[in-house]
Amino acid sequence: MAARTAGMYGSRRLGGARALFLFRSERELDHHHRDVPRQKELLRDAFKGMHADVDRWLEELDHTPAFYFDSVTQLRMDTWTRGRVTLVGDAGYSPGPAVGGSTSLAVVGAYVLAGELARAGGDHERAFPAYERAMAEHVRGSRAAALSAAKTLVPASRLGALGLAQGARLISALPAGPRRALLRLTTKSARLYNSMAVDDHPPSATSAGRIRLMGSLGNRLKCSSCCRPGLRNR
Numbered sequence: 695m696a697a698r699t700a701g702m703y704g705s706r707r708l709g710g711a712r713a714l715f716l717f718r719s720e721r722e723l724d725h726h727h728r729d730v731p732r733q734k735e736l737l738r739d740a741f742k743g744m745h746a747d748v749d750r751w752l753e754e755l756d757h758t759p760a761f762y763f764d765s766v767t768q769l770r771m772d773t774w775t776r777g778r779v780t781l782v783g784d785a786g787y788s789p790g791p792a793v794g795g796s797t798s799l800a801v802v803g804a805y806v807l808a809g810e811l812a813r814a815g816g817d818h819e820r821a822f823p824a825y826e827r828a829m830a831e832h833v834r835g836s837r838a839a840a841l842s843a844a845k846t847l848v849p850a851s852r853l854g855a856l857g858l859a860q861g862a863r864l865i866s867a868l869p870a871g872p873r874r875a876l877l878r879l880t881t882k883s884a885r886l887y888n889s890m891a892v893d894d895h896p897p898s899a900t901s902a903g904r905i906r907l908m909g910s911l912g913n914r915l916k917c918s919s920c921c922r923p924g925l926r927n928r
């Protein structure tokens with residue numbers, strides 16, 4: 695059986711519990727992206743019999759309004775620009791969903807692009823290369839962190855699985871404040887996103903309101919799905 699991880703997490707913002715299922719597959723999965731019944735069948739096949747708790751979570755598949763199924767994919771392109779078009783966020787440099795932080799990267803990318811366009815007086819031929827240069831290292835770092843997070847979350851060895859389950863149990867037992875502090879200290883992606891430095895682009899008279907709004911969004915962008923432990927792993 696391929697490596698697999700099942701977990702349950704909650705968040706005040708979600709208003710209920712969510713189950714998370716991650717598994718590696720040796721072959722390309724045979725399904726259409728709109729064929730939800732087939733996706734649920736693939737999920738049941740991958741996880742049935744793993745544990746009594748997991749079987750109970752699987753029973754909820756037919757009732758949940760929050761079903762989402764996708765592959766964890768990383769996008770790698772040498773450039774995000776062609777002519778007058780450039781890409782921001784997942785379209786250009788998605789390091790991989792479900793491993794945390796891609797939203798922060800998308801917001802940083804939008805800020806840097808807007809800043810470079812303003813600095814170049816709207817000249818995209820100067821702004822786009824400057825935007826790509828400013829983002830390149832952040833994107834490379836995010837890709838590396840995403841690959842290592844994927845290895846940790848779906849470990850290929852018994853020892854890795856044991857470490858993940860015990861670590862998740864320990865972190866779950868802590869009160870919210872210390873738990874968040876510990877996760878910030880120990881997860882590579884949290885350290886990475888907390889330390890990203892970009893040029894300070896002063897807001898223009900017309901854009902000041904919008905940039906302030908983005909700043910307050912940035913403070914609230916925390917990984918809510920993958921940093922809530924309570925994992926079962928085999």
Ligand SMILES: Cc1cc2nc3c(=O)[nH]c(=O)nc-3n(C[C@H](O)[C@H](O)[C@H](O)COP(=O)(O)OP(=O)(O)OC[C@H]3O[C@@H](n4cnc5c(N)ncnc54)[C@H](O)[C@@H]3O)c2cc1C
Nearest residue numbers: 782783784785791792794795796797798800917918919920
């Ligand atoms: C299951 C899951 C969990 C995640 N958890 C986290 C997390 O905890 N933390 C984190 O930081 N990130 C997380 N992410 C990643 C995060 O959702 C993305 O990185 C982020 O949404 C990227 O923002 P974006 O604006 O680049 O793209 P999107 O949010 O995908 O926005 C693109 C928009 O364009 C629209 N669109 C597409 N094609 C067209 C078209 N032809 N015409 C018009 N509109 C179009 C789409 O409908 C969509 O609204 C998660 C992702 C997934 C899938």
